[in-house]
Amino acid sequence: MAYIIVLLVTCIAAGSEAYAAALAVYNYAKASGDVTGLDAVIDEMGRRFNRRSNTVSL
Numbered sequence: 120m121a122y123i124i125v126l127l128v129t130c131i132a133a134g135s136e137a138y139a140a141a142l143a144v145y146n147y148a149k150a151s152g153d154v155t156g157l158d159a160v161i162d163e164m165g166r167r168f169n170r171r172s173n174t175v176s177l
Contacts, residue, residue, distance in 0.1 A: 142168055 145164040148157055 145168050148161050148164065151157065
């Protein structure tokens with residue numbers, strides 16, 4: 120049972136690190152300015168990293 124918990128925590132940590140790395144690449148791409156062909160990639164990544172409000176609407 121303890122191995123399952125360790126595996127779960129490892130998977131969560133790996134996913135978190137992958138997300139953080141992809142977000143860093145996205146921010147770098149946005150800051151790099153006008154690069155031919157990069158606009159489509161930035162737009163596509165922007166959909167993934169679009170900030171959503173945490174407020175609850177009633």
